[in-house]
Amino acid sequence: MPEIASTPQPPYYAVIFTSIRTDGDKGYGVMAERMVDLATRQEGFLGMESAREGLGVTVSYWASLEAIAQWKQNVEHREAQRLGHSSWYADFKVRIARVERDYGG
Amino acid sequence: MPEIASTPQPPYYAVIFTSIRTDGDKGYGVMAERMVDLATRQEGFLGMESAREGLGVTVSYWASLEAIAQWKQNVEHREAQRLGHSSWYADFKVRIARVERDYGG
Numbered sequence: 001m002p003e004i005a006s007t008p009q010p011p012y013y014a015v016i017f018t019s020i021r022t023d024g025d026k027g028y029g030v031m032a033e034r035m036v037d038l039a040t041r042q043e044g045f046l047g048m049e050s051a052r053e054g055l056g057v058t059v060s061y062w063a064s065l066e067a068i069a070q071w072k073q074n075v076e077h078r079e080a081q082r083l084g085h086s087s088w089y090a091d092f093k094v095r096i097a098r099v100e101r102d103y104g105g
Numbered sequence: 106m107p108e109i110a111s112t113p114q115p116p117y118y119a120v121i122f123t124s125i126r127t128d129g130d131k132g133y134g135v136m137a138e139r140m141v142d143l144a145t146r147q148e149g150f151l152g153m154e155s156a157r158e159g160l161g162v163t164v165s166y167w168a169s170l171e172a173i174a175q176w177k178q179n180v181e182h183r184e185a186q187r188l189g190h191s192s193w194y195a196d197f198k199v200r201i202a203r204v205e206r207d208y209g210g
Binding site for chain 1: 107108109110112115119121123124125154155156157158159160161162163164196197198199200201202203204205206207208209210
């Protein structure tokens with residue numbers, strides 16, 4: 001079952017990662033799963049929501065900009081970023097945003 | 106072809122709308138298409154990225170909080186919101202965030 005992330009009261013941070021894949025798996029599936037597993041165990045990780053339908057839209061939520069910076073520097077994650085740029089993604093964009101308000105559900 | 110939104114230099118705003126559908130279309134498809142068409146013509150609309158894979162993740166980008174507030178108050182959009190709450194979505198969350206930094210591509 002898909003789930004909407006249970007995030008705390010704002011403010012907190014969102015990393016909006018949008019991507020378009022190249023053809024073929026080339027190790028992407030295994031690495032993507034590993035990155036989700038690793039991200040959820042990072043200090044300051046609050047949740048993640050993801051879907052791919054042509055375009056991939058993944059939003060991860062974090063307690064602070066410092067937590068985001070540390071995750072970006074994680075050694076395994078850096079290798080995944082390198083492979084993402086060189087072979088998995090035809091195009092991508094990362095946006096760092098401060099969640100100021102939320103509602104719904 | 107899916108496309109990554111061409112947004113301007115930050116800061117700007119993102120509305121992260123995450124949802125889980127109920128079963129059956131119930132007029133959702135037509136209305137969703139209409140809402141995309143309508144949103145893109147709103148003052149301050151900057152772009153949109155969307156995918157559904159169990160979970161639906163739609164991020165729309167806006168020039169200001171005022172633009173977001175006006176879109177939320179749009180008469181047709183209000184009717185879509187009402188139907189969303191009452192019949193299309195089993196669960197949803199809206200997060201309003203200020204994009205502070207972006208990179209990639």
